[in-house]
Amino acid sequence: MAVQSSIITRDLEQLAEPTGNIYESISVISKRAKQISTKMKEELNSKLAEFASTVDNLEEIFENREQIEISKFYERMPKPTMVATEEFLDDEIMFRKAEEDQEKS
Template identity: 40%
Template sequence: MSARALDVEKIQDTTGNLYESIVIMAKRSRQIAAREKMELDEKLRYFEGFEEEDEFSFNEEQERISKEYEAKSHPVVRGVGEFLDNKVAYRYPDNQ
């Protein structure tokens, strides 16, 4: 993951508050990471409990699935990108 500069003014303009924007981006990034972890765990769970007779082909398939997820950009990069592209919906909790 490479570091890149972000326009703080653009981030702040979206919500009017820089810190609120950062919290929104962080929460979206965590959502993306959690969803992908569940998907990966679900795909790899298929391989649990198989006998060792065909272990080589199963290892290749597990490796292919893992590399597919490793090739994706980091959830933080995608979360920030979605926020900057105005693709993230957010709301404030009701004050009761």
């Protein structure tokens, strides 16, 4: 089984191209990564909330295994920054510059 590297060398010019500025591109990517991360955390918490109970019984062993499997699934998912970067490079993220909004006002 091949292990996918979590580090990928990126062409800075390619990243800067959509915005014209590498720092703006990184800002767009980081904001999208935060959205993805928040959504993933909400999904994980809602799935784990199904197991929340105050009763101690023998079923907890089975529930713990399910919780562990769910947690492992989310740990194996691509990191939000990787997903956001791919979306940005594939032109799947819509963004606008603050200067453009001010000019319209």
